[in-house]
Amino acid sequence: MAALELDSLTKSYGDRKALDGATFTVGSGEIFGFVGSNGAGKTTAMRIVLGVLAADAGEVRWQGRPITLDDRRRIGYMPEERGLYPRMRVRDQLEYLARLHGLTPASARSATQRWAETLGVAERLGDEVQKLSLGNQQRVQLAAALVHDPDVLVLDEPFSGLDPVAVDVMSGVLRERADAGVPVVFSSHQLELVERISDRVGIIKSGRMVATGSIDDLRTTDRPRWVVAGPPGAQWLGQVPGARELSRDGDRTVVETSDGDGQAVLRAALAAGPVHEFAPARPSLTDLFRHVVASEEVAR
Incomplete structure (x- = not known):
């Protein structure tokens, strides 16, 4: 059974259809690369999964049933636009977000330290976010998505602005989370990277899924x-x-x-x-x- 299912999602803004019956699934322990041109519907689909937007039609399911607010609280989300408080110190920010997800103060401190070390920003925990490079802000943004040990990861352009070393670190983290059984959905315009780390790929165009499968599956149709x-x-x-x-x-x-x-x-x-x-x-x-x-x- 698929862990996360997007079934026939439709979303319109006036006369423009941002999503037109978009359907795909992500299994437990699977990394799903979600690709498409700018404006194809990737971010809209992710925001519907999060509950930030409501679909006009269709349904999101988690483990075979309609997704609930409690389920959504267990999602680790990384937006394309950085959603961090620029004047807040990194440590305070991560601990605050962990507490919002229900962690105790001690657990929040421990998780913050662990993910900061894993992602290479432990030395910047006392700095304000706005004083970090764009790449380090991206690392902190991923730590914010991981700090509460989520059941599913939904990441919008997580590799944007990262140098090759940081890309390798983040790729390793996503694979480690998937190996632990967490479904991972991420979008990216870096198609070589998507090909390298994804178990399956979905291609969306003008709100419609036009291809879904492993790279080898997609190659057989060519x-x-x-x-x-x-x-x-x-x-x-x-x-x-x-x-x-x-x-x-x-x-x-x-x-x-x-x-x-x-x-x-x-x-x-x-x-x-x-x-x-x-x-x-x-x-x-x-x-x-x-x-x-x-x-x-x-x-x-």
């Missing part, structure tokens, strides 16, 4: 691609029905075919000259995103 290195030019591709050149870098060509049999491509390439490399080309999430969104445009 036309097969092959890397061929060696033969000069691309005239030899004319011998392969349904094949077309996607890109060329020196003598290295990426070819798309209409079926999964690359042997015809290999035979044509060998007939044209020596072949130094021949292998399936695995499309990245960026490639898949472009393909899915473009296909959706054509379908419409």
